[in-house]
Amino acid sequence: MTLRRTFSTGLAALALLGSAVLPTGCSTVPVTGRQQLNLIPSSTILSMSNDEYDVFLKEHRLSGNASQSQMVHRVGGRIQQAVETYFRQHDLASQLNGYAWEFNLVEDKAANAWCMPGGKVVVYTGILPITQTEAGLAVVMGHEIAHAVAEHGNERMSQGLLTQLGGLALSEALQSKPTQTRQLWMTAFGLGAQVGALLPFSRLQETEADRLGLIFMAMAGYDPNEAVSFWQRMAANSSGAPPEFLSTHPSDKTRIDGIKKTIPEAMRYYNPS
Numbered sequence: 001m002t003l004r005r006t007f008s009t010g011l012a013a014l015a016l017l018g019s020a021v022l023p024t025g026c027s028t029v030p031v032t033g034r035q036q037l038n039l040i041p042s043s044t045i046l047s048m049s050n051d052e053y054d055v056f057l058k059e060h061r062l063s064g065n066a067s068q069s070q071m072v073h074r075v076g077g078r079i080q081q082a083v084e085t086y087f088r089q090h091d092l093a094s095q096l097n098g099y100a101w102e103f104n105l106v107e108d109k110a111a112n113a114w115c116m117p118g119g120k121v122v123v124y125t126g127i128l129p130i131t132q133t134e135a136g137l138a139v140v141m142g143h144e145i146a147h148a149v150a151e152h153g154n155e156r157m158s159q160g161l162l163t164q165l166g167g168l169a170l171s172e173a174l175q176s177k178p179t180q181t182r183q184l185w186m187t188a189f190g191l192g193a194q195v196g197a198l199l200p201f202s203r204l205q206e207t208e209a210d211r212l213g214l215i216f217m218a219m220a221g222y223d224p225n226e227a228v229s230f231w232q233r234m235a236a237n238s239s240g241a242p243p244e245f246l247s248t249h250p251s252d253k254t255r256i257d258g259i260k261k262t263i264p265e266a267m268r269y270y271n272p273s
């Protein structure tokens with residue numbers, strides 16, 4: 001999915017459907033300045049996120065490993081501060097309205113992690129053998145938090161409403177097709193469990209999350225060079241990985257080459273602790 005396609009699909013659907021879709025307009029991705037089409041009001045996004053997050057935590061057990069859980073809190077808190085500083089410095093602080101950050105480590109063998117809009121971050125214990133170090137964990141958490149604050153989930157959900165549910169507004173979709181809509185939501189926000197699920201993050205979104213994530217981890221005091229070795233370890237471990245960490249999306253080599261090119265930019269933000 002490219003931006004051009006997102007827009008042309010979106011505009012064509014809007015033209016066809018008239019008032020069936022109520023766009024909240026375009027928004028701009030921090031750092032990259034890319035325009036994106038987000039159709040779902042952020043208040044709706046935040047309340048659905050909080051609901052899904054509560055359900056997820058009821059169905060999963062928190063890690064009993066105190067030092068690993070503390071590490072997840074520590075890394076998350078430092079990246080949160082970096083994000084808030086970046087947004088404040090760029091007059092974007094209002095985009096974080098309604099955020100109430102939480103960082104949890106859950107017992108799950110999958111090598112996965114996600115951040116819901118609103119700052120609800122979950123790391124699965126199965127990714128810790130691959131992150132290995134605190135800086136490695138900062139790569140993952142920086143990347144996931146970047147997807148959230150760049151509103152990639154809203155963009156994917158909007159795309160899904162247009163292409164899969166015939167351009168229904170979210171409220172109508174929830175009433176007429178609740179199961180399908182919830183599945184779409186889970187996939188759009190990174191909770192989809194199946195490999196090859198619909199609507200993986202686009203390559204463009206992945207590249208954006210890598211770039212923003214490197215900047216946020218650098219501001220948080222973690223060396224962005226650590227991202228290269230983390231993604232090399234992830235590439236070696238990618239069999240059975242969930243969609244977010246599939247080695248093919250984007251290909252490992254493309255991703256690692258892109259990260260290497262972005263490191264000099266991130267180093268300008270590096271604030272060693």
Ligand SMILES: [Zn+2]
Nearest residue numbers: 201206209244
């Ligand atoms: Zn990603």
